[in-house]
Amino acid sequence: MVIRDGDTIAAIATAPGDSGIGIVRLSGPEAISIAESIFESISGSPLGDLPDRRLNYGYVKDPTSGERVDEVLVAAMRAPRTYTREDMVEINCHGGSVPLKKVMALVVDKGARVAEPGEFTKRAFLNGRIDLSQAEAVIDIINSKSEMGLRTAMSQLDGGLSRRLGVIKEKLLAMMARIEASIDFPEHDIEEITREALEHGAKETVDMLERLIATASSGKLVREGLKTAIVGKPNVGKSSLLNALLRENRAIVTDVPGTTRDIIEEYINIKGVPLRIMDTAGIRETEDIVEKIGVEKTKEYLDRADLILFVLDAARPISEEDRTIFEIIQGKRVIVLINKTDLKVEIDMGEIEEAFRDKPVIPMSLLKDEGLDTLEEKIHDMVFSGQVRSSDPVMVTNVRHEDCLKRARKSLLEAIESIDAGLPLDLISIDIKESMEALGEITGESITEEIVDRIFHDFCIGK
Ligand SMILES: Nc1nc2c(ncn2[C@@H]2O[C@H](COP(=O)(O)OP(=O)(O)OP(=O)(O)O)[C@@H](O)[C@H]2O)c(=O)[nH]1
Ligand SMILES: [Mg+2]
Structure with a gap:
């Protein structure tokens, strides 16, 4: 794929609001000449004659009025060793919105087009510097909510996921090659060997896909945070x-x-797991209108929570209020805390054990700082249960990727069925090809323009 129109794009790449510096970024064939037309370097040399990838001190000047707009540092970076693989310029201005907007207006006046969200990264993808999963990692880095989320996204940007997929694709390619060889030399015993090898290869590949898919639920939590609600009766x-x-006393x-x-x-952050944690109004029957609304809202939140921390008071017997909550949270992921x-x-521990047989119950005293460590460990273990190791940075964090992996697996399972049913080899090769295509959607080799546009639309301006 190539960029259809060779236009030059520009955007303010730093966050809105006042700051020390703010950066206007340009990319495209005219980037350097546009910047040159508004930049007055202290040495008097035009930007195009100044060394590559060096910060040059000077002023942005309005070429029409001759007025100096801002004092700046400008770097020109020539293709192809740039973020987008095109010529790029970064103008470091003072960070107020007025100078930044004025500089933007000048570059647009000189022929740059205002960039769409994510358009710089989209160009990096379209120009082949990174694949689609790496481009998606960029937005995850920006949005990361915890160190673990950042580490996972960095590994994806570094090609961690792409390399794992590469190994799987190699296997599928080898299977395709076998099928072709067998079709070219259709002796019976070769076909038998091929079938056995195919079945073995397909099963192995399904296992590899399973392992990746198994990371998806943890991956989603690492990326978005575990929605956690604290509930219990008042006090x-x-x-x-x-x-x-x-x-802290929040x-x-x-x-x-x-x-x-x-x-x-x-x-x-709990041991690297980001939690979006909600403290709620204590649930009880009440006539107080404000409290009533709070309790209603709590019930709504409980429906959407990934994890519920149910707090009970050890010094009071189990009450009707507690039992109401027992019922509301049945069938959810719950940790019971006896505070x-x-x-x-005074609480009847037997009844608790009975009511929450399959759920962890942790005694604690917040006053004495007891039980918190156990709770934190339990949360970590819940997120990284089973096959998922929190130390492996390759995780599927993206629903789109998960969907592609599942489709790849489905096609392979169909291939295995066809092999078992003794169907002709060229039919089996269709399933394998479909599987490869599903994997290619993750890295962007086989994907429609519409999906690409949708992915980049979620980015921020200037990235
Ligand atoms: N003895 C003892 N008191 C505690 C402990 N934890 C909390 N408390 C006290 O219990 C009272 C209620 O604590 P809160 O944290 O306000 O309880 P809550 O569940 O948020 O209450 P509502 O917002 O009214 O529903 C306070 O006086 C706390 O100091 C504990 O482990 N031991
Ligand atoms: Mg409270």
Whole structure:
């Protein structure tokens, strides 16, 4: 694929608002000449004559009025060793929105087009510097919510996922080659050997795909954060738990039941796992209108939560309010926390064990800082259960990739069925080809322009 129109694009690449510096970025065949026409270097040399990839001090000047707009550092970077593989210029301005907009207006006046979101990275992909999964990793790096999310995205940018897929594609190619050889030399015993080899190869490849697909649910959580809701009846210590996990006094804690009225939402990292954690209003039957709305909202949030931390008070017997919550959270991913174990224990542990047989139950005292470590370990283990190791940076974090992998697997399973049913080899090769195409969609070898456009549309301007 090549860029259809060789136009030059420009964008303010830094975040809006006041800052120390702000960068206007250009890419395309006219990038250097456009920047040259508004740049007055301190040495007097035109930008095109200045050394490549060096910051040059000077001014942006409005060529019509001759007025100096901003004091800047400008770098020209010549193709092909650039982010987009085209000529690029970065103009480092002062970070206010007025100078940046003025510089943008000048480059547009000189012929640059305002870039669409993600268009720089899209050019890097279309010009073959990175594949599609690597381009998608760029946006994940920008949006990453935790160190683990960042590490996973960096590994994807580095081609970690692409290389794993490369190994799988090699296997499929080898199978295709066998089929072709066998069709060219159609002696019976060769065909038998081919069938056996194909079945073996297909099964191995399905296993490799399974292993990648198995990382997807953890991958999604690493990327987006685990939606976690803290629930329990009033005054059990929900807000105290949020504060303890955050290690700061974010939520108001008092001994008055019904202290938290609205939902408080924060991001925290637990052993590298990002949690979007919500402290909720204590659930109880109430006539107070504000509290009632809070409780209704809590019920809504519970429906959408990936994980529920259900807090009980060790010093009080199980009440009707607790039992109402038991019912609401049945069938969800729950960790049960028995808080205030520093007090005289009145709760019936037998009933808890009975009601939450298959769920972890952790005694804790937030007052004495006990049980938190166990909780953090449990959360980590829940996210990285089974085959997924948190130390392996190659993870499927993207729903689009997961879908492609599943389609690749489906085609291969069909191939295996066809082999078992003794169907002709050229029919089997169709399934294998389909599988390869599904994998090619991840890296962008086989993909429609429409999907490419949709992917890059989620990017920010200037990237
Ligand atoms: N003894 C003891 N008291 C605790 C413990 N954890 C919290 N508390 C106290 O319990 C009271 C209620 O704590 P909160 O965190 O406000 O409880 P909550 O569940 O958020 O309450 P609402 O927002 O009213 O639903 C406060 O006085 C806390 O200091 C604990 O482990 N032991
Ligand atoms: Mg509270």
